[in-house]
Amino acid sequence: EAGVAQSPRYKIIEKRQSVAFWCNPISGHATLYWYQQILGQGPKLLIQFQNNGVVDDSQLPKDRFSAERLKGVDSTLKIQPAKLEDSAVYLCASSSPFRTAVRDSQEASGNTIYFGEGSWLTVV
């Protein structure tokens, strides 16, 4: 089974330029997440999709960040214009719909959130 695919892996841009990151989740996963992870910190949820609808984007800086998942499969995260403080790793992740009552580890694994390798952004 293919994992979560992200591109590009690395990007260096100047401030005020724009950048776009692409993510293809694991086949069949309805939930897709974009996280921002600044060096030394935990991942911060930017936006979460359930199929092609937005579940949560409360921490997405909407004046400069945008994300879409038009067909409910792959997704694009855009930053325009970039600031120095946007330098971070942008992690895409996916999962199946959440089930709390599970009987065994195989069912529990269905709740697991799988991450891509991340897209490392440096803004100079």
Place this chain on the structure above:
Amino acid sequence: AQKITQTQPGMFVQEKEAVTLDCTYDTSDQSYGLFWYKQPSSGEMIFLIYQGSYDEQNATEGRYSLNFQKARKSANLVISASQLGDSAMYFCAMRTGGFKTIFGAGTRLFVKA
């Protein structure tokens, strides 16, 4: 409001000994799941273990076990027989019935030879 707290920025453990990484959470949801992830210096996020809020038994996966104390809202990770390869950042995360998933600030574990 939902929150994950990891109070240990860094931990040291001697190789072959056990170590406990602390995690407390706050949510008003009755249905939720708790996760632990490992992040080595390469940056990938590796899933370790999952505990559902209705699970009566503590989850175990090989050398990893989750000490789930629901009344105290804690979900500590126990790593037995530490290995040098366990040196990494460890993140506790919570997923609620509203599908939102949040992470703690992480604990950096150093395993000494």
